Amino acid sequence: MNKRIFSLLLILVLTVSVFAGCSQKPAENNEPKEPSNPPAAENQEPAAEKVDAVEVKKVFVSPQWVKSVIDGQQKESSDYIILEASWGTANESPDYNTGHIPGAVHADISSIEGEPYWNIKTSEEVEKAMLDLGITKDKVVILYGADVSGTARVAYAYLWAGVENVKILDGGLNSWTKEGYELETAANNPKAAAEFGAKVPVHPEYWTSIEDAAKRLNEDENFRLVSIRSYVEFNGETSGYTYIDKAGEPKGAVWGKAGSDPYHMEDYTH
Incomplete structure (x- = not known):
């Protein structure tokens, strides 16, 4: 074969090979790749918000703090009671039967104050009212109610009597529902306590004649x-x-x- 023709054929073959190599796709990796940002699982609950502890002497607390107590995130979570305070029985309450904070017990404001001027009752009467609700000096009491002044009077009576840690939900039930927290309608019955743990009143200096x-x-x-x-x-x-x-x-x-x-x-x- 003529060398010139051979050379031309060789060049042609090499050129075709180069183009074929350039156009060839690399081998595909069929292994599944993990997405860089995997989608969140459906129905996954958001992480619980961390809520700071509050001092014992701080009375008004946020709904977030109360929720964190219920969820077991505070030291107070080990021994507490939530009270919906209003005058009369639970059936006479403006809120209790229609929806209350989960676990809350109804507390009758008239159990700590009496007619005709609604001054605080005797130490014996206040102590009995607390024991009926299972309240001792060491139990954390969290109060809320439609009437903040009535709720505050109950808090005062408990502090005067000697409960060491008394809280009031700032904003009442409205602040709770605004956060989207759930309510329940089933009544909760307290377990009575046998002893308060101190002579009532522990703080007679909180009252003056x-x-x-x-x-x-x-x-x-x-x-x-x-x-x-x-x-x-x-x-x-x-x-x-x-x-x-x-x-x-x-x-x-x-x-x-x-x-x-x-x-x-x-x-x-x-």
């Missing part, structure tokens, strides 16, 4: 008797209550504001 207040007003220039009633009650225009005839304040009292009537505290809430 009219006579003691009058004496200190006259003798102690650093003492202040502060009225947290409405202004029309403070200046004597009305007693504020249908069952109280007398109006006015003890001589020497100063006005500390609070709300527009005995049942509101808008000067201190939002």
Whole structure:
């Protein structure tokens, strides 16, 4: 064969081989690849939000903190009770039967205060009311209710009696439901306690009599008797209550504001 023709044929073969090599696809890897960002599993619950602990002496707490107690995330989770505080029985409560915080027990406000002026009851009566609810000095008590002033009076009575850790849900049931937390309607019955664990009241200094207040007003220039009633009650225009005839304040009292009537505290809430 003519060398020239052979050379041309060789060049042609090499050229075809090069193009064939360039066009050949690399071997495919049939092994499945893991996605760099795997999709979240369906119906996966979000991770529980970490909620900081609160001091024992801090009374008003957030719904997130209460939920964390229920979920076992706080030291208080080992021994606590949640109380829906309102006047009368559970059936008379504005909220309890229609929906309450899971595990909550109804507490009758009249168990710690009585007629005619709704002052705190005797130490024996308050102690019995607490024991009936299973409350001891070491049990953590978390309160909420439609009437914040009534709820606060129950908290005060328990602190006066000697419960060491009393909390109030800031914002009441509304703050709980706004966070999307669930409610239940089944009634919860408390297990009574046999002993409170201390002589009631542990803190008699939390209460003062009219006579003691009058004496200190006259003798102690650093003492202040502060009225947290409405202004029309403070200046004597009305007693504020249908069952109280007398109006006015003890001589020497100063006005500390609070709300527009005995049942509101808008000067201190939002």
